[in-house]
Amino acid sequence: MQGYEIVHSSQIDGEFEGFNDEVLFQLMDGTCWVQDEYNYWYHYSYCPQVNILRGNGRLYIQVDGQNEIVPVRQIDSVIKSRISGEFKGWEGETSYELMNGQVWQQSHYKYKYKYAHNPEVLIYNPGGGHIMQVAGTSAKVRRVK
Known part of the structure; x- marks a missing residue:
């Protein structure tokens, strides 16, 4: 260009x-x-x-x-892990435990069904809160453990 x-x-x-x-x-x-x-x-x-x-x-x-x-x-501080078990998308207050022991919960309402088993997860903060990207979809999240 x-x-x-x-x-x-x-x-x-x-x-x-x-x-x-x-x-x-x-x-x-x-x-x-x-x-x-x-x-x-x-x-x-x-x-x-x-x-x-x-x-x-x-x-x-x-x-x-x-x-x-x-x-x-x-961006440097990206958390890379996998979900322990099944990912079934986002339902509003969905929580997922990661294989690294962390637990993240959806912080803003979004509904989207998507199934994956032990999918890779990327969590990052672009400046306005954390986003979890998984199986071709993403949602705003907060860490609960």
Whole structure:
């Protein structure tokens, strides 16, 4: 893209389902980037190549040669674990125990059914509270143990 310089290149670690709001992008090189501005754009790809671009004093992520970009910032304190047992989505006050012993509870109402057994979990705080990302869905959470 003209006017931008590539400052970092890697691959998404797993599925990419586009941009939304405060989405976490975990890269195969171990770095994590969080979407810094709301922009919805759906594009599915498995382990796509990504570029972190610098332009206009900000950083952006560009996926797999697409023209869409979104502002991002690097985030360091990401909790990575798995849910002990079944994940059945979000029901309003859902709690999940992680294999690392922590227990997290949904803090804002959201209903979405999604089933997975022992799925990987990423928990991060983009600035307005913690978000748990699991099985292609996410919800705001708070730690209860």
